[in-house]
Amino acid sequence: MTAAAPMFPSGGQRLVIYAMYDERGEVAEYVLHALAALRAHSAKVLVVANGTVTGEARAALSRVADEVLVRPNEGFDIAAQRAGLDHIGAALADYDEVVLTNDTWFGPVDSFDDLFERMDATPVHFWGITEHGEETPNPLTGTGVLPAHLQSYWIAARRDLHQSAEWSTYWRELGPLRLYNDAVLTHEIPFTGHFTRLGFTGVAAYPASAYPTPNASLFHADLLLRDGSPVLKRRPFFHGPWILDRHATIDRWTLDELERRGYPMGLVWSDLSRRVEPRVLNTNAAMLEVLPDVDVAYDASRPLRTLVTAHIYYPDMTDEILDRADTLPGDYDLVVTTPDAGRAAAIRGSLDARTARGSVEIRVVENDGRDQSAFLIGCRDLLTSGLYDIVVKVHSKKTVQDRFAIRRHFKHQQYTNLLGSPGYAANLVALFQREAGLGIVYPPMIHIGYPTLGKAWWANKQPVRRMNARLGISVPLDDVSPLAPFGSMYVARPEALRLLIQHPWKYSDFGGAESYRDGGLAHTLERVPSYAAAELGYHTRTVASGEYIAVSHSSLENLLGEFRLTLPGADDAERIEFVRASGHLGTGRLRDFARVYLRLNRPGTGARVRRVLRPIIKLRRWILERRREAAGRP
Incomplete structure (x- = not known):
């Protein structure tokens, strides 16, 4: 049976393991801003960078972190955090709390002071900033129940947990993470339930029960900001616009709230501009300005x-x-x-x-x-x-x-x-x-x-x-x-x-x-x-x-209505998924409809048929070429 959940001790030591990845090998200014603020609340900040890091980026990171570890870009941020834990090794026992976090958020908005003060006084074995509430059916699988869980972009574990045998076993037995869904399905979702069943206590600073959606960090981030959350997830700004439309998520309201609370907006725009498709960003952030005369x-x-x-x-x-x-x-x-x-x-x-x-x-x-x-x-x-x-x-x-x-x-x-x-x-x-x-x-x-x-x-x-x-x-x-x-x-x-x-x-x-x-x-x-x-x-x-x-x-409204008229689906997100799965509709010939049917109902069949027929097609082409050559002879 586990010991009673502890509070963070006065004068305690906190370790931050911050996972990051930049496809250019650089470091974004919002990352440096976040690390500088985290360092003020930590005895040690370890940055684990997946992929490559330029000399200039390493120098910048060294000004706000105590150590920078560079590793191959494998296993996403979870494998990077595991590498960080392995790198710290037995010295982990020197810390009253380890925060496992990553570069998927902007912050701090204002500062981390209130968050750490409140959570330091909360008796827990582990905590996160936000959680994903229970959802039925599981949106990742379409069936079953998605259990409530802390979102893995920020997991803080206190000494009783990170020095337990159960903690060591968990990280040792965590399998390879080759796909994004592997990280979600084998770590983020099970982590909370796994340690809760073992008798450890975990809470969210901003629990899902306080919000009108299971995933407030994605669909109602403005409400989190109004409640004082010091971080804002970056995902709402590059998530599929049609999905945000389904949930009536207005990212512009979120950005307005972020600016109102004083976060340096230049950090947001410079990061998102370089990493998000411009039209997706323009749509999600509603960057069309209607100017008066x-x-x-x-x-x-x-x-x-x-x-x-x-x-x-x-x-x-x-x-x-x-x-x-x-x-x-x-x-x-x-x-x-x-x-x-x-x-x-x-x-x-x-x-x-x-x-x-x-x-x-x-x-x-x-x-x-x-x-x-x-x-x-x-x-x-x-x-x-x-x-x-x-x-x-x-x-x-x-x-x-x-x-x-x-x-x-x-x-x-x-x-x-x-x-x-x-x-x-x-x-x-x-x-x-x-x-x-x-x-x-x-x-x-x-x-x-x-x-x-x-x-x-x-x-x-x-x-x-x-x-x-x-x-x-x-x-x-x-x-x-x-x-x-x-x-x-x-x-x-x-x-x-x-x-x-x-x-x-x-x-x-x-x-x-x-x-x-x-x-x-x-x-x-x-x-x-x-x-x-x-x-x-x-x-x-x-x-x-x-x-x-x-x-x-007015024109767009009418055009969209015409296209919606004959397309199946409860909303535009489903219609888009249907159209993309259908592929090119051709000119309405029978074989065009046959291809659409196969793509929708027998995915992969077309490719298998083409593989079988490829030798026959090559033979037919060879015969036609020989006939053309013969026809061109004197």
């Missing part, structure tokens, strides 16, 4: 040094573009790029008739790559000069290949959502004043008149993947459609675009009209800016006017 946010005492780059192929649009630029608050320098001297002369006439608000320059550039090459090559010296805080990239947009109504809407969608009015533009610039980590802002994805929804990669995903590899961008690509400035107009910090700007592009890279076909360089570059900014820790926001949102939302 009346200035409510701009600080005239802190003007930003602004450059406007305008690629003007159609000189008759010069005044329209300059009228848009003049909505910007304060002065700005203007550089106009155009393909030939004749256009330059016509543009000069329009410029001379206006009052400049800064320096004005016209540059004649090659037209291969159009506005993309004009920006990245023709304006490279200005973008890399360090003279500007933000750059506004616009161009003369006519989209002449499309029907009148479509091209009119596209131009309106770009211009009014970027530089709609003086008040609107002031509010947009104010976003950059407010958020030092904001890298790029542009209108939402065009969808009225264009089949972009769910298809906006077209043939450009692999070219983007290859380009990102060339530029050193490791940000994960969005699955369905990229978060990108379709229309190629935006406001950005030049520094956020550094990976794009510093690359030695040449006009010959663009290949004329070929670059504007899907998979060509211009269309590839159109999809890269947010990924390039995110690699450097800068986040993206999309912006729109109230008028545009009224039009766009």
Whole structure:
């Protein structure tokens, strides 16, 4: 029988084993922030890093941790914590409590003082910050009961437990953890029940019974923050948006609460930008800003040094573009790029008739790559000069290949959502004043008149993947459609675009009209800016006017309703799962339906059939080739 549960003794010694993994071998600032705060409550902090750690990262970790242990990236954070326990060895007996934690949370929000003070006075053998409540059926298996359990991102074990034979046996017999579900099913879920049945007492600082969901750390994190939780799990921001939609989880409310409580938001944005698909983050964090036409946010005492780059192929649009630029608050320098001297002369006439608000320059550039090459090559010296805080990239947009109504809407969608009015533009610039980590802002994805929804990669995903590899961008690509400035107009910090700007592009890279076909360089570059900014820790926001949102939302609401009409499922999450499991529907032929049936009801059958038929298919192809050769003989 176990001894009565102890409190943490006055002057006691606490060991923290902090598991981390960074695919780049770096260390995020939020990790350093957390470790510095943990160290204030600990006699020793041991960081166990899965994978590799750069020399710079190791040096940074050494400033906030007592020891850094690097091991192969195997077994997730649980195996890392086991390695940490093995590394400490018999010296574990010197500590009154060991905290096993990891890098899956932001914190502390405020400080850890209240948490440790409250839990130190609580007689327990082990404790966690949050728990997952009991749930039926088990969402991981679809059957049975998921038992209540402490969530394993933070487990604190007191001496009576960590010095017990049962503790040693548990860690020694814990099997290999090859998959994420292995870590959940063989450790996180059973841990609490296992030691409770052995007579040890465990509690959660914020028990599931206090919240309207079994998993408050994922679905109601804002309520945990309001109750004083010093940590915020990172998962809500990269969890499937359709799952959060099912639970009506509004991560923006969570972020508002996090900011209200004083957590440095730059740590959140720089981390999530580098590690989450940009469109997923944009969706989960509701990063679309609906800006009013009346200035409510701009600080005239802190003007930003602004450059406007305008690629003007159609000189008759010069005044329209300059009228848009003049909505910007304060002065700005203007550089106009155009393909030939004749256009330059016509543009000069329009410029001379206006009052400049800064320096004005016209540059004649090659037209291969159009506005993309004009920006990245023709304006490279200005973008890399360090003279500007933000750059506004616009161009003369006519989209002449499309029907009148479509091209009119596209131009309106770009211009009014970027530089709609003086008040609107002031509010947009104010976003950059407010958020030092904001890298790029542009209108939402065009969808009225264009089949972009769910298809906006077209043939450009692999070219983007290859380009990102060339530029050193490791940000994960969005699955369905990229978060990108379709229309190629935006406001950005030049520094956020550094990976794009510093690359030695040449006009010959663009290949004329070929670059504007899907998979060509211009269309590839159109999809890269947010990924390039995110690699450097800068986040993206999309912006729109109230008028545009009224039009766009009504259209999207109707379109979604049409698609829902014939799809099975109780909610959109089930419908999405059904559609993804069905795969491509083809053109409605019998064999298309047969493939869908097999994918849904006999998964794997198609692959087995293809393996069986592969020799027959090869033989048929060989026979057809021989027949074609014979037919071509004299």
